[in-house]
Amino acid sequence: MVSCEEVPPPEAYGPTPTTRQLEWQEMEYYAFIHFSINTFTDIEWGYGDKDPKLFNPTELDTKQWAKVIKEAGMKGIILTAKHHDGFCLWPSKYTDYSVKNSPWRDGKGDLLKELSEACKEYGLKFGVYLSPWDRNHPQYGKPEYITYFRNQLKELLTNYGEVFEVWFDGANGGSGYYGGANETRSVDRKTYYDWENTYKIVRELQPNAMLFSDAGPDTRWCGTEEGWVGETNWSTLNRDEVWPGFPDYHELRYGHEDGTHWVPAEVDVSVRPGWFYHRSEDHKVKTLPEMLDIYYNSVGRNATLLLNFPVDKRGLIHETDVNVVTELAESLKEDFKNNLAKKAKIQATQIRGGSSLYNPEKLIDGHKDTYWTTDDNVTKASVTLSYDKSVEFNRLLVQEHIELGQRVQEFSIEAYVDSSWKKLGDYTTIGYKRILRLPTVKASQIRISINKSKACPVLSNLELYKAPKVYTKPIIKRDKQGMVRIENADNELDIFYTLDGNEPDKGSLKYNGPFTIENKAIIKAVSIDPITSKRSPVASRSFDIARKKWNILEIEDENALKVMDGEENTSWGQSANKLPIDLKIDLGENQKIRGFKYLPDQNRWSSGIIIDYKFYTSNDGENWELQSVGEFSNIKNSPIWQTKTFEAVNARYIKLSALRNTDGNFKAGYAEINIITE
Ligand code: FUL
Numbered sequence: 202m203v204s205c206e207e208v209p210p211p212e213a214y215g216p217t218p219t220t221r222q223l224e225w226q227e228m229e230y231y232a233f234i235h236f237s238i239n240t241f242t243d244i245e246w247g248y249g250d251k252d253p254k255l256f257n258p259t260e261l262d263t264k265q266w267a268k269v270i271k272e273a274g275m276k277g278i279i280l281t282a283k284h285h286d287g288f289c290l291w292p293s294k295y296t297d298y299s300v301k302n303s304p305w306r307d308g309k310g311d312l313l314k315e316l317s318e319a320c321k322e323y324g325l326k327f328g329v330y331l332s333p334w335d336r337n338h339p340q341y342g343k344p345e346y347i348t349y350f351r352n353q354l355k356e357l358l359t360n361y362g363e364v365f366e367v368w369f370d371g372a373n374g375g376s377g378y379y380g381g382a383n384e385t386r387s388v389d390r391k392t393y394y395d396w397e398n399t400y401k402i403v404r405e406l407q408p409n410a411m412l413f414s415d416a417g418p419d420t421r422w423c424g425t426e427e428g429w430v431g432e433t434n435w436s437t438l439n440r441d442e443v444w445p446g447f448p449d450y451h452e453l454r455y456g457h458e459d460g461t462h463w464v465p466a467e468v469d470v471s472v473r474p475g476w477f478y479h480r481s482e483d484h485k486v487k488t489l490p491e492m493l494d495i496y497y498n499s500v501g502r503n504a505t506l507l508l509n510f511p512v513d514k515r516g517l518i519h520e521t522d523v524n525v526v527t528e529l530a531e532s533l534k535e536d537f538k539n540n541l542a543k544k545a546k547i548q549a550t551q552i553r554g555g556s557s558l559y560n561p562e563k564l565i566d567g568h569k570d571t572y573w574t575t576d577d578n579v580t581k582a583s584v585t586l587s588y589d590k591s592v593e594f595n596r597l598l599v600q601e602h603i604e605l606g607q608r609v610q611e612f613s614i615e616a617y618v619d620s621s622w623k624k625l626g627d628y629t630t631i632g633y634k635r636i637l638r639l640p641t642v643k644a645s646q647i648r649i650s651i652n653k654s655k656a657c658p659v660l661s662n663l664e665l666y667k668a669p670k671v672y673t674k675p676i677i678k679r680d681k682q683g684m685v686r687i688e689n690a691d692n693e694l695d696i697f698y699t700l701d702g703n704e705p706d707k708g709s710l711k712y713n714g715p716f717t718i719e720n721k722a723i724i725k726a727v728s729i730d731p732i733t734s735k736r737s738p739v740a741s742r743s744f745d746i747a748r749k750k751w752n753i754l755e756i757e758d759e760n761a762l763k764v765m766d767g768e769e770n771t772s773w774g775q776s777a778n779k780l781p782i783d784l785k786i787d788l789g790e791n792q793k794i795r796g797f798k799y800l801p802d803q804n805r806w807s808s809g810i811i812i813d814y815k816f817y818t819s820n821d822g823e824n825w826e827l828q829s830v831g832e833f834s835n836i837k838n839s840p841i842w843q844t845k846t847f848e849a850v851n852a853r854y855i856k857l858s859a860l861r862n863t864d865g866n867f868k869a870g871y872a873e874i875n876i877i878t879e
Pocket of ligand 1: 245370
């Protein structure tokens with residue numbers, strides 16, 4: 202071994218992060234809060250014309266937000282100080298369109314103050330979202346508005362202590378109230394804000410704050426709002442080619458491999474479909490398996506995760522949202538409980554200058570500033586973890602020492618199982634952190650091979666875990682043909698099911714793939730670990746006769762079959778120049794019908810939610826008998842399955858007539874239609 206001084210570290214390769222970026226990257230997971238007049242008007246994008254008096258949370262408690270967020274393992278909170286509607290959550294000196302003209306705290310409230318103080322109390326960082334687009338402001342689109350925008354920015358950056366991130370949204374320009382002008386205004390997104398000088402204000406007032414926009418300059422949008430970034434994710438970007446509102450935003454999912462600047466991705470996603478609270482989404486809060494996917498597809502792919510809570514009308518984070526983030530936190534704690542890499546003997550094919558300063562033990566020494574690296578001319582190398590006794594694992598976490606740039610382009614993982622090497626997968630980028638979810642493997646050696654790197658690889662950390670399985674209820678679905686599919690959150694668990702209403706267990710039917718049931722059935726299913734016998738809660742679904750013979754009458758559009766495909770997330774709609782709009786279905790044979798079920802469109806921008814209806818049956822498809830008339834009460838707030846029953850009747854045809862929808866227009870939309878037979 203040569204002494205350390207004689208072997209200098211590798212030189213940085215390409216762009217590298219600033220201290221500000223490094224500190225932010227290590228936060229990994231933090232919260233977004235969307236809250237404004239929109240919360241009270243039940244919309245996503247306010248037009249800017251609503252009375253500030255509508256802003257009236259009755260139980261607002263920023264400490265509840267901070268507590269939930271802190272306990273969920275998140276490190277900060279970014280609040281929509283002003284969304285596109287221009288309403289300010291702080292009493293800005295420069296507008297009356299703010300909390301000071303609302304009934305909340307008698308017009309004396311300052312939400313930014315309350316939240317920044319709660320953050321301090323709970324040891325969280327505090328950040329602000331200030332929408333560049335302002336649909337309320339009379340001068341939006343003119344140079345005067347820029348002065349206004351900057352004045353507001355200054356207020357936010359001087360009055361509330363340290364700010365860790367300033368969020369500038371790319372959505373910009375369009376229709377609005379604009380002080381009563383009620384018109385459409387567009388701006389040149391590249392030049393209007395003179396971003397360079399706007400950014401200077403932030404640098405001056407909050408030198409540690411990260412600047413977020415589609416184009417950075419410090420962190421970039423990840424190009425989706427669904428909770429994922431590309432598997433290949435470069436923290437480098439040709440920053441000068443990108444601007445807020447940039448049309449080729451798909452590129453932001455991957456970054457630019459040879460990008461000129463360090464602009465890492467941030468994954469912003471809401472715990473519900475919308476960014477703002479809608480009671481109608483209370484049943485659509487993401488599930489634990491979905492949240493785990495989001496975590497692994499963001500933090501696990503070299504990005505940070507900005508998870509949004511749509512604070513509700515009370516001014517609280519809703520109980521359902523609290524539950525799922527708590528479950529996620531517990532689940533992640535279990536996943537990363539016992540780092541098996543620490544117990545391994547670790548070897549590398551090459552060590553820089555043969556120096557102990559860069560040996561592979563640095564990967565498991567728990568110090569983020571030490572690293573394993575190779576000679577400059579080596580761009581292919583591997584490290585191997587060896588065990589006297591085989592270990593079981595299914596997660597591998599690896600980190601590059603990004604202070605010296607992001608280098609690795611291709612790598613692979615192999616495991617030594619039953620006396621031979623088995624490849625577990627080929628991968629691309631690593632960056633700050635890459636976490637792989639692998640099948641559970643029992644091996645005595647694990648090899649990580651860097652197969653292509655821009656310069657010698659510099660890895661700071663390697664961890665190996667055996668995460669527990671995910672024991673959520675299986676999902677049971679049946680399609681039009683009667684084909685039943687049962688899905689598991691963890692495909693290493695077995696699924697058992699019953700068709701007779703009994704509780705399923707290991708002795709029940711084992712699910713080996715889709716099967717057909719055309720008759721009425723109650724299916725109950727459970728996931729069970731084949732080794733430990735640990736089980737999930739039981740899922741139960743009842744189905745009526747399969748819709749195999751069903752046909753939609755008088756409609757050519759093939760998509761209409763989505764109303765009977767058994768998939769609640771697909772939908773179809775029709776529109777006309779007046780209501781009622783009918784949907785007529787031939788059941789293919791006579792049935793004794795005693796009711797029907799309707800599920801409205803479940804999409805985020807759903808339309809045609811029927812509220813007043815008539816339901817008819819017929820024996821010839823021409824002469825119709827009314828069986829039920831009424832309303833789907835509260836369907837706007839709660840667009841879940843609607844069930845209506847009536848005296849049983851023999852019929853071959855059914856007709857659902859939409860008399861009125863929740864938007865007051867002439868559309869009728871459907872996710873699913875079904876009947877209830879005797
Ligand atoms: C988008 C906005 O238009 C949404 O309303 C939301 O604020 C989201 C985070 O960014 O671009």
